[in-house]
Amino acid sequence: MTRSPSAESALPAGVTAPAEPPPLNKAAATAEGAASENWFALYVGNLRRISVPARWFLFGSMLVGMAWATFMLLFNLYMKERGYGEGVIGRVLSFQSFGMVAMAVPAAFLVARRSARMLLVASSIGVAGGFIAQTMAADVPAILVASFSTGALLAISRVVGAPFLMRHSGQAERAHVFSLSFAAMLGSGLITHFAAGSLHSLFAGISGSSLTAYRWVLLLGCTCAVIGAFAYSRVPTGIVGERNPRLPLREFWEAKGRLLFKLTFPFFLVGMGAGLIIPFLNLYFRDRFGLSPQTIGIYYGLVQASMILGVLIGPELARRYGMIKTVVFSEWASIPFMLILAFTGDLTLATMAFFLRGALMNLGVPISNNYMMERVGVTDRALVNSWSMMAWSLSWAVTAGIGGLMIEHGGYTLPLLLACALYVVSSGLYFWFFRRCEIYAGRPATAEGARPCEE
Numbered sequence: 001m002t003r004s005p006s007a008e009s010a011l012p013a014g015v016t017a018p019a020e021p022p023p024l025n026k027a028a029a030t031a032e033g034a035a036s037e038n039w040f041a042l043y044v045g046n047l048r049r050i051s052v053p054a055r056w057f058l059f060g061s062m063l064v065g066m067a068w069a070t071f072m073l074l075f076n077l078y079m080k081e082r083g084y085g086e087g088v089i090g091r092v093l094s095f096q097s098f099g100m101v102a103m104a105v106p107a108a109f110l111v112a113r114r115s116a117r118m119l120l121v122a123s124s125i126g127v128a129g130g131f132i133a134q135t136m137a138a139d140v141p142a143i144l145v146a147s148f149s150t151g152a153l154l155a156i157s158r159v160v161g162a163p164f165l166m167r168h169s170g171q172a173e174r175a176h177v178f179s180l181s182f183a184a185m186l187g188s189g190l191i192t193h194f195a196a197g198s199l200h201s202l203f204a205g206i207s208g209s210s211l212t213a214y215r216w217v218l219l220l221g222c223t224c225a226v227i228g229a230f231a232y233s234r235v236p237t238g239i240v241g242e243r244n245p246r247l248p249l250r251e252f253w254e255a256k257g258r259l260l261f262k263l264t265f266p267f268f269l270v271g272m273g274a275g276l277i278i279p280f281l282n283l284y285f286r287d288r289f290g291l292s293p294q295t296i297g298i299y300y301g302l303v304q305a306s307m308i309l310g311v312l313i314g315p316e317l318a319r320r321y322g323m324i325k326t327v328v329f330s331e332w333a334s335i336p337f338m339l340i341l342a343f344t345g346d347l348t349l350a351t352m353a354f355f356l357r358g359a360l361m362n363l364g365v366p367i368s369n370n371y372m373m374e375r376v377g378v379t380d381r382a383l384v385n386s387w388s389m390m391a392w393s394l395s396w397a398v399t400a401g402i403g404g405l406m407i408e409h410g411g412y413t414l415p416l417l418l419a420c421a422l423y424v425v426s427s428g429l430y431f432w433f434f435r436r437c438e439i440y441a442g443r444p445a446t447a448e449g450a451r452p453c454e455e
Helices: 025-037 038-046 051-083 086-109 116-136 138-165 172-205 210-232 247-289 293-321 323-343 346-365 365-374 378-410 413-434
Strands: none
Touching: 051 086, 051 116, 051 138, 051 172, 051 210, 051 247, 051 293, 086 116, 086 138, 086 247, 086 378, 086 413, 116 138, 116 210, 138 172, 138 378, 172 210, 172 293, 172 365, 247 293, 247 346, 247 378, 247 413, 293 323, 293 346, 293 365, 323 346, 323 365, 323 413, 346 365, 365 378, 378 413
Protein backbone atom coordinates (compact mmCIF):
# COMPACT_ATOMS: atom_id res chain seq x y z
CA MET A 1 0.00 0.00 0.00
CA THR A 2 1.33 3.45 -0.86
CA ARG A 3 1.30 5.99 1.93
CA SER A 4 -0.13 9.44 1.21
CA PRO A 5 2.72 11.86 0.37
CA SER A 6 0.96 14.58 2.36
CA ALA A 7 0.91 12.58 5.59
CA GLU A 8 3.74 14.47 7.30
CA SER A 9 2.79 17.93 6.05
CA ALA A 10 -0.76 17.49 7.35
CA LEU A 11 0.34 17.24 10.99
CA PRO A 12 -0.99 20.08 13.16
CA ALA A 13 1.38 22.50 14.84
CA GLY A 14 3.05 21.06 17.88
CA VAL A 15 2.35 17.43 16.95
CA THR A 16 5.11 15.22 15.66
CA ALA A 17 4.62 11.96 13.89
CA PRO A 18 5.59 8.79 15.76
CA ALA A 19 8.92 7.48 14.63
CA GLU A 20 8.66 4.84 11.93
CA PRO A 21 11.05 1.88 12.01
CA PRO A 22 13.83 2.13 9.42
CA PRO A 23 13.71 -0.11 6.33
CA LEU A 24 14.74 -3.64 7.02
CA ASN A 25 18.29 -4.57 6.04
CA LYS A 26 19.80 -8.01 6.31
CA ALA A 27 20.81 -7.58 9.94
CA ALA A 28 17.43 -6.16 10.85
CA ALA A 29 15.68 -8.98 9.09
CA THR A 30 17.73 -11.46 11.09
CA ALA A 31 16.86 -9.61 14.28
CA GLU A 32 13.19 -9.60 13.37
CA GLY A 33 13.30 -13.31 12.71
CA ALA A 34 14.85 -13.89 16.13
CA ALA A 35 12.27 -11.64 17.77
CA SER A 36 9.44 -13.51 16.08
CA GLU A 37 10.57 -16.63 17.92
CA ASN A 38 9.90 -14.82 21.19
CA TRP A 39 6.55 -13.32 20.30
CA PHE A 40 5.73 -12.50 23.92
CA ALA A 41 8.77 -10.22 24.25
CA LEU A 42 7.89 -8.60 20.92
CA TYR A 43 4.29 -8.14 22.08
CA VAL A 44 5.32 -6.52 25.37
CA GLY A 45 7.83 -4.32 23.58
CA ASN A 46 5.14 -3.00 21.27
CA LEU A 47 2.86 -2.28 24.22
CA ARG A 48 5.61 -0.18 25.79
CA ARG A 49 5.82 1.92 22.63
CA ILE A 50 2.24 3.19 23.08
CA SER A 51 2.25 6.97 23.43
CA VAL A 52 0.85 8.90 26.40
CA PRO A 53 -1.97 10.50 24.31
CA ALA A 54 -3.03 7.05 23.11
CA ARG A 55 -3.06 5.77 26.71
CA TRP A 56 -5.32 8.59 27.88
CA PHE A 57 -7.60 7.90 24.92
CA LEU A 58 -7.77 4.21 25.83
CA PHE A 59 -8.60 5.05 29.45
CA GLY A 60 -11.37 7.44 28.42
CA SER A 61 -12.75 4.86 25.99
CA MET A 62 -12.88 2.28 28.75
CA LEU A 63 -14.89 4.59 31.03
CA VAL A 64 -17.36 5.60 28.31
CA GLY A 65 -17.55 1.93 27.40
CA MET A 66 -18.73 1.16 30.93
CA ALA A 67 -21.74 3.43 30.43
CA TRP A 68 -22.39 1.84 27.03
CA ALA A 69 -22.07 -1.68 28.40
CA THR A 70 -24.52 -0.94 31.23
CA PHE A 71 -27.15 0.11 28.72
CA MET A 72 -26.47 -2.75 26.31
CA LEU A 73 -26.93 -5.23 29.15
CA LEU A 74 -29.86 -3.77 31.06
CA PHE A 75 -31.81 -1.25 29.02
CA ASN A 76 -33.88 -3.71 27.02
CA LEU A 77 -34.51 -5.73 30.20
CA TYR A 78 -35.61 -2.44 31.79
CA MET A 79 -37.92 -1.78 28.85
CA LYS A 80 -39.40 -5.28 29.16
CA GLU A 81 -39.97 -4.62 32.86
CA ARG A 82 -41.91 -1.49 31.88
CA GLY A 83 -44.15 -3.64 29.68
CA TYR A 84 -42.73 -2.92 26.20
CA GLY A 85 -42.28 -5.72 23.65
CA GLU A 86 -39.29 -6.61 21.49
CA GLY A 87 -40.73 -4.59 18.60
CA VAL A 88 -40.60 -1.34 20.60
CA ILE A 89 -37.16 -2.22 21.98
CA GLY A 90 -35.90 -2.81 18.45
CA ARG A 91 -37.26 0.59 17.41
CA VAL A 92 -35.41 2.31 20.26
CA LEU A 93 -32.17 0.59 19.25
CA SER A 94 -32.80 1.53 15.62
CA PHE A 95 -33.24 5.20 16.48
CA GLN A 96 -29.88 5.22 18.25
CA SER A 97 -28.27 3.82 15.12
CA PHE A 98 -30.14 6.31 12.94
CA GLY A 99 -28.66 9.07 15.12
CA MET A 100 -25.18 7.71 14.42
CA VAL A 101 -25.94 7.59 10.70
CA ALA A 102 -27.22 11.17 10.67
CA MET A 103 -24.10 12.49 12.43
CA ALA A 104 -21.46 10.30 10.76
CA VAL A 105 -20.47 12.53 7.83
CA PRO A 106 -20.97 15.86 9.68
CA ALA A 107 -18.75 14.43 12.43
CA ALA A 108 -15.97 13.84 9.88
CA PHE A 109 -15.99 17.54 9.00
CA LEU A 110 -16.10 18.50 12.69
CA VAL A 111 -13.00 16.35 13.22
CA ALA A 112 -11.28 18.29 10.44
CA ARG A 113 -11.99 21.63 12.10
CA ARG A 114 -12.15 21.14 15.87
CA SER A 115 -9.79 19.93 18.57
CA ALA A 116 -9.90 16.20 19.30
CA ARG A 117 -9.96 16.97 23.01
CA MET A 118 -12.99 19.25 22.74
CA LEU A 119 -14.93 16.77 20.60
CA LEU A 120 -14.19 13.79 22.86
CA VAL A 121 -15.10 15.64 26.06
CA ALA A 122 -18.31 17.08 24.60
CA SER A 123 -19.31 13.71 23.18
CA SER A 124 -18.80 11.92 26.50
CA ILE A 125 -20.86 14.41 28.49
CA GLY A 126 -23.56 14.43 25.81
CA VAL A 127 -23.75 10.63 25.76
CA ALA A 128 -24.19 10.60 29.55
CA GLY A 129 -27.03 13.09 29.22
CA GLY A 130 -28.64 11.05 26.45
CA PHE A 131 -28.55 7.86 28.50
CA ILE A 132 -30.08 9.69 31.48
CA ALA A 133 -32.86 11.04 29.26
CA GLN A 134 -33.61 7.55 27.90
CA THR A 135 -33.85 6.17 31.42
CA MET A 136 -36.11 8.91 32.76
CA ALA A 137 -38.32 9.47 29.68
CA ALA A 138 -41.99 8.88 30.39
CA ASP A 139 -43.17 7.55 27.01
CA VAL A 140 -41.94 5.93 23.81
CA PRO A 141 -41.66 9.12 21.65
CA ALA A 142 -39.45 10.76 24.28
CA ILE A 143 -37.30 7.62 24.55
CA LEU A 144 -36.89 7.56 20.76
CA VAL A 145 -35.78 11.21 20.66
CA ALA A 146 -33.29 10.60 23.47
CA SER A 147 -32.01 7.46 21.75
CA PHE A 148 -31.50 9.31 18.46
CA SER A 149 -29.61 12.12 20.24
CA THR A 150 -27.41 9.65 22.11
CA GLY A 151 -26.44 7.92 18.88
CA ALA A 152 -25.58 11.23 17.20
CA LEU A 153 -23.34 12.28 20.09
CA LEU A 154 -21.71 8.87 20.29
CA ALA A 155 -20.89 9.07 16.58
CA ILE A 156 -18.55 12.01 17.18
CA SER A 157 -16.19 10.08 19.46
CA ARG A 158 -16.33 7.04 17.20
CA VAL A 159 -15.28 9.12 14.18
CA VAL A 160 -12.44 10.76 16.12
CA GLY A 161 -11.07 7.44 17.38
CA ALA A 162 -9.36 5.79 14.41
CA PRO A 163 -7.65 8.93 13.00
CA PHE A 164 -6.52 9.84 16.53
CA LEU A 165 -4.93 6.41 17.05
CA MET A 166 -3.27 6.54 13.63
CA ARG A 167 -1.79 9.95 14.47
CA HIS A 168 -0.48 8.92 17.86
CA SER A 169 0.99 5.50 17.04
CA GLY A 170 3.88 4.12 15.03
CA GLN A 171 3.79 1.32 12.49
CA ALA A 172 5.26 -1.29 14.83
CA GLU A 173 2.67 -1.00 17.62
CA ARG A 174 -0.31 0.26 15.61
CA ALA A 175 -2.19 -3.04 15.42
CA HIS A 176 -1.75 -3.40 19.19
CA VAL A 177 -3.12 0.11 19.78
CA PHE A 178 -6.23 -0.60 17.71
CA SER A 179 -6.71 -3.92 19.46
CA LEU A 180 -6.26 -2.32 22.87
CA SER A 181 -8.80 0.36 21.96
CA PHE A 182 -11.36 -2.34 21.26
CA ALA A 183 -10.20 -4.32 24.30
CA ALA A 184 -10.74 -1.21 26.46
CA MET A 185 -14.39 -1.19 25.43
CA LEU A 186 -14.63 -4.92 26.07
CA GLY A 187 -12.79 -4.64 29.38
CA SER A 188 -15.23 -2.00 30.53
CA GLY A 189 -17.99 -4.43 29.63
CA LEU A 190 -16.29 -7.19 31.59
CA ILE A 191 -16.33 -5.04 34.74
CA THR A 192 -19.81 -3.70 34.10
CA HIS A 193 -21.51 -6.98 33.26
CA PHE A 194 -20.23 -8.66 36.39
CA ALA A 195 -21.23 -5.67 38.52
CA ALA A 196 -24.51 -4.59 36.92
CA GLY A 197 -26.46 -7.79 37.54
CA SER A 198 -25.33 -7.92 41.17
CA LEU A 199 -26.14 -4.24 41.67
CA HIS A 200 -29.61 -4.84 40.28
CA SER A 201 -30.20 -7.57 42.87
CA LEU A 202 -28.83 -5.32 45.63
CA PHE A 203 -30.92 -2.30 44.64
CA ALA A 204 -34.03 -4.45 44.17
CA GLY A 205 -33.63 -5.62 47.76
CA ILE A 206 -33.23 -2.03 48.98
CA SER A 207 -36.03 -0.47 46.94
CA GLY A 208 -38.39 -3.44 46.80
CA SER A 209 -38.88 -2.84 43.06
CA SER A 210 -37.09 -4.49 40.15
CA LEU A 211 -38.01 -1.55 37.89
CA THR A 212 -36.51 0.99 40.29
CA ALA A 213 -33.37 -1.15 40.62
CA TYR A 214 -32.91 -1.15 36.84
CA ARG A 215 -33.27 2.63 36.79
CA TRP A 216 -30.71 3.15 39.56
CA VAL A 217 -28.12 0.91 37.89
CA LEU A 218 -28.60 2.63 34.52
CA LEU A 219 -28.16 6.08 36.09
CA LEU A 220 -25.06 4.87 37.93
CA GLY A 221 -23.61 3.69 34.63
CA CYS A 222 -24.06 7.20 33.17
CA THR A 223 -21.57 8.60 35.69
CA CYS A 224 -18.83 6.53 34.03
CA ALA A 225 -19.23 8.53 30.82
CA VAL A 226 -18.86 11.76 32.80
CA ILE A 227 -15.64 10.47 34.39
CA GLY A 228 -14.49 9.45 30.91
CA ALA A 229 -14.73 13.10 29.88
CA PHE A 230 -12.05 13.92 32.47
CA ALA A 231 -9.74 11.28 30.96
CA TYR A 232 -10.34 12.66 27.46
CA SER A 233 -9.47 16.15 28.73
CA ARG A 234 -5.83 14.95 28.99
CA VAL A 235 -5.41 14.18 25.27
CA PRO A 236 -3.70 16.74 22.98
CA THR A 237 -5.72 19.58 21.50
CA GLY A 238 -4.52 19.07 17.92
CA ILE A 239 -6.83 18.38 14.99
CA VAL A 240 -6.49 14.75 13.83
CA GLY A 241 -8.89 14.47 10.89
CA GLU A 242 -7.63 17.03 8.38
CA ARG A 243 -9.09 16.82 4.93
CA ASN A 244 -7.65 18.46 1.84
CA PRO A 245 -9.90 21.47 1.18
CA ARG A 246 -8.85 21.55 -2.47
CA LEU A 247 -10.50 18.18 -3.13
CA PRO A 248 -14.31 18.59 -3.27
CA LEU A 249 -16.45 15.75 -1.98
CA ARG A 250 -17.59 14.85 -5.50
CA GLU A 251 -14.00 14.49 -6.71
CA PHE A 252 -13.19 12.45 -3.62
CA TRP A 253 -15.92 9.96 -4.55
CA GLU A 254 -14.75 9.83 -8.15
CA ALA A 255 -11.16 9.18 -7.09
CA LYS A 256 -11.70 6.78 -4.19
CA GLY A 257 -15.30 5.60 -4.35
CA ARG A 258 -14.38 2.11 -5.56
CA LEU A 259 -11.96 1.52 -2.70
CA LEU A 260 -14.39 3.03 -0.21
CA PHE A 261 -17.15 0.68 -1.37
CA LYS A 262 -14.87 -2.34 -0.93
CA LEU A 263 -13.84 -1.21 2.55
CA THR A 264 -17.33 -0.44 3.84
CA PHE A 265 -19.82 -2.76 2.10
CA PRO A 266 -18.70 -5.80 4.16
CA PHE A 267 -19.30 -3.67 7.29
CA PHE A 268 -22.81 -2.97 6.00
CA LEU A 269 -23.55 -6.69 5.67
CA VAL A 270 -22.09 -7.55 9.07
CA GLY A 271 -24.15 -4.73 10.60
CA MET A 272 -27.29 -6.22 9.06
CA GLY A 273 -26.57 -9.60 10.60
CA ALA A 274 -25.58 -8.15 13.97
CA GLY A 275 -28.68 -5.97 14.18
CA LEU A 276 -30.94 -8.99 13.76
CA ILE A 277 -29.73 -10.78 16.88
CA ILE A 278 -26.91 -9.20 18.93
CA PRO A 279 -29.07 -6.63 20.80
CA PHE A 280 -31.41 -9.42 21.87
CA LEU A 281 -28.98 -12.07 23.13
CA ASN A 282 -29.65 -11.12 26.74
CA LEU A 283 -33.35 -11.66 26.09
CA TYR A 284 -32.40 -14.94 24.35
CA PHE A 285 -30.97 -16.28 27.62
CA ARG A 286 -33.88 -14.94 29.64
CA ASP A 287 -36.59 -16.30 27.33
CA ARG A 288 -35.09 -19.62 26.24
CA PHE A 289 -33.44 -20.61 29.53
CA GLY A 290 -35.18 -18.46 32.16
CA LEU A 291 -31.99 -16.86 33.50
CA SER A 292 -32.08 -13.95 35.98
CA PRO A 293 -30.52 -10.52 35.25
CA GLN A 294 -27.68 -11.33 37.67
CA THR A 295 -26.85 -14.60 35.88
CA ILE A 296 -27.11 -12.94 32.48
CA GLY A 297 -24.68 -10.27 33.72
CA ILE A 298 -22.20 -12.98 34.72
CA TYR A 299 -22.54 -14.63 31.31
CA TYR A 300 -21.95 -11.33 29.55
CA GLY A 301 -18.93 -10.68 31.74
CA LEU A 302 -17.45 -14.05 30.81
CA VAL A 303 -18.09 -13.50 27.11
CA GLN A 304 -16.38 -10.10 27.38
CA ALA A 305 -13.37 -11.91 28.86
CA SER A 306 -13.32 -14.32 25.92
CA MET A 307 -13.57 -11.39 23.50
CA ILE A 308 -10.66 -9.61 25.18
CA LEU A 309 -8.52 -12.73 24.86
CA GLY A 310 -9.37 -12.96 21.17
CA VAL A 311 -8.70 -9.27 20.56
CA LEU A 312 -5.33 -9.36 22.32
CA ILE A 313 -4.02 -12.26 20.22
CA GLY A 314 -5.32 -10.62 17.04
CA PRO A 315 -2.21 -8.48 16.38
CA GLU A 316 0.08 -11.51 16.56
CA LEU A 317 -2.13 -13.40 14.11
CA ALA A 318 -2.23 -10.35 11.83
CA ARG A 319 1.57 -10.12 11.98
CA ARG A 320 2.07 -13.79 11.12
CA TYR A 321 -0.74 -14.40 8.62
CA GLY A 322 -1.85 -10.95 7.49
CA MET A 323 -4.78 -8.72 8.40
CA ILE A 324 -7.18 -9.95 5.72
CA LYS A 325 -6.71 -13.65 6.46
CA THR A 326 -7.06 -13.02 10.20
CA VAL A 327 -10.33 -11.13 9.80
CA VAL A 328 -11.90 -13.52 7.31
CA PHE A 329 -11.03 -16.82 8.92
CA SER A 330 -11.93 -15.69 12.44
CA GLU A 331 -15.40 -14.70 11.16
CA TRP A 332 -15.85 -17.97 9.32
CA ALA A 333 -14.80 -19.91 12.42
CA SER A 334 -17.56 -18.21 14.45
CA ILE A 335 -20.38 -19.44 12.21
CA PRO A 336 -20.75 -22.99 13.65
CA PHE A 337 -21.23 -21.54 17.12
CA MET A 338 -24.00 -19.25 15.90
CA LEU A 339 -25.73 -22.29 14.43
CA ILE A 340 -25.50 -23.98 17.83
CA LEU A 341 -27.18 -20.95 19.43
CA ALA A 342 -29.93 -21.14 16.83
CA PHE A 343 -30.92 -24.74 17.51
CA THR A 344 -29.77 -25.86 20.94
CA GLY A 345 -31.97 -26.18 23.99
CA ASP A 346 -29.05 -27.11 26.23
CA LEU A 347 -27.80 -24.26 28.44
CA THR A 348 -24.22 -25.54 28.72
CA LEU A 349 -23.86 -25.90 24.96
CA ALA A 350 -25.45 -22.50 24.36
CA THR A 351 -23.11 -20.88 26.88
CA MET A 352 -19.97 -22.33 25.29
CA ALA A 353 -21.18 -21.32 21.84
CA PHE A 354 -21.93 -17.82 23.15
CA PHE A 355 -18.39 -17.44 24.50
CA LEU A 356 -16.60 -18.81 21.43
CA ARG A 357 -18.74 -16.92 18.93
CA GLY A 358 -18.02 -13.67 20.73
CA ALA A 359 -14.26 -14.27 20.84
CA LEU A 360 -13.94 -15.27 17.19
CA MET A 361 -16.32 -12.76 15.64
CA ASN A 362 -14.81 -9.79 17.48
CA LEU A 363 -11.17 -10.81 17.08
CA GLY A 364 -10.96 -9.17 13.67
CA VAL A 365 -12.86 -5.93 14.39
CA PRO A 366 -9.84 -3.78 15.38
CA ILE A 367 -7.72 -5.45 12.72
CA SER A 368 -10.20 -4.50 9.98
CA ASN A 369 -10.35 -0.93 11.31
CA ASN A 370 -6.55 -0.74 11.28
CA TYR A 371 -6.48 -2.12 7.73
CA MET A 372 -9.00 0.47 6.57
CA MET A 373 -6.93 3.33 8.01
CA GLU A 374 -3.75 1.95 6.41
CA ARG A 375 -5.40 1.88 2.97
CA VAL A 376 -6.32 5.59 2.89
CA GLY A 377 -4.28 8.80 3.17
CA VAL A 378 -4.11 10.79 6.39
CA THR A 379 -6.34 13.57 5.03
CA ASP A 380 -9.21 11.17 4.30
CA ARG A 381 -9.19 8.99 7.40
CA ALA A 382 -11.95 10.76 9.31
CA LEU A 383 -14.29 10.76 6.32
CA VAL A 384 -13.62 7.10 5.50
CA ASN A 385 -14.01 6.11 9.14
CA SER A 386 -17.32 8.00 9.34
CA TRP A 387 -18.57 6.32 6.18
CA SER A 388 -17.77 2.84 7.49
CA MET A 389 -19.50 3.66 10.78
CA MET A 390 -22.48 4.97 8.84
CA ALA A 391 -22.65 1.77 6.79
CA TRP A 392 -22.64 -0.35 9.96
CA SER A 393 -25.08 1.86 11.86
CA LEU A 394 -27.57 2.17 9.00
CA SER A 395 -27.78 -1.56 8.46
CA TRP A 396 -27.96 -2.19 12.23
CA ALA A 397 -30.74 0.42 12.54
CA VAL A 398 -32.84 -1.24 9.88
CA THR A 399 -32.41 -4.82 10.99
CA ALA A 400 -32.64 -4.21 14.77
CA GLY A 401 -36.28 -3.23 14.30
CA ILE A 402 -36.88 -6.19 12.00
CA GLY A 403 -35.07 -8.57 14.36
CA GLY A 404 -37.18 -7.43 17.29
CA LEU A 405 -40.41 -8.10 15.40
CA MET A 406 -39.15 -11.49 14.17
CA ILE A 407 -38.23 -12.56 17.70
CA GLU A 408 -41.51 -11.28 19.13
CA HIS A 409 -43.54 -13.33 16.66
CA GLY A 410 -41.32 -16.31 15.84
CA GLY A 411 -38.43 -16.76 18.26
CA TYR A 412 -34.68 -16.60 17.85
CA THR A 413 -33.81 -19.33 15.33
CA LEU A 414 -34.59 -17.52 12.08
CA PRO A 415 -32.74 -14.27 12.99
CA LEU A 416 -29.68 -16.29 13.98
CA LEU A 417 -29.72 -18.19 10.68
CA LEU A 418 -30.08 -15.00 8.65
CA ALA A 419 -27.21 -13.42 10.61
CA CYS A 420 -25.02 -16.45 9.80
CA ALA A 421 -25.76 -16.09 6.09
CA LEU A 422 -24.93 -12.38 6.11
CA TYR A 423 -21.65 -12.97 7.99
CA VAL A 424 -20.57 -15.62 5.48
CA VAL A 425 -21.31 -13.35 2.50
CA SER A 426 -19.59 -10.38 4.16
CA SER A 427 -16.35 -12.20 4.98
CA GLY A 428 -16.33 -13.86 1.55
CA LEU A 429 -16.57 -10.50 -0.19
CA TYR A 430 -13.90 -9.03 2.09
CA PHE A 431 -11.52 -11.82 1.14
CA TRP A 432 -12.35 -11.47 -2.57
CA PHE A 433 -11.86 -7.69 -2.55
CA PHE A 434 -8.50 -7.66 -0.72
CA ARG A 435 -6.92 -11.08 -1.21
CA ARG A 436 -4.13 -9.45 -3.30
CA CYS A 437 -3.80 -6.46 -0.96
CA GLU A 438 -2.62 -8.14 2.22
CA ILE A 439 -0.93 -6.12 4.97
CA TYR A 440 1.06 -7.78 7.74
CA ALA A 441 0.78 -5.95 11.05
CA GLY A 442 3.99 -4.29 12.24
CA ARG A 443 6.00 -5.07 9.12
CA PRO A 444 7.09 -1.73 7.68
CA ALA A 445 8.36 -3.21 4.40
CA THR A 446 4.85 -4.40 3.56
CA ALA A 447 3.09 -1.30 4.88
CA GLU A 448 5.38 0.94 2.85
CA GLY A 449 4.21 -0.68 -0.35
CA ALA A 450 7.01 -3.16 -1.01
CA ARG A 451 4.38 -5.69 -2.06
CA PRO A 452 2.23 -4.53 -5.01
CA CYS A 453 -1.48 -4.30 -4.42
CA GLU A 454 -3.78 -5.19 -7.29
CA GLU A 455 -7.18 -3.49 -7.12
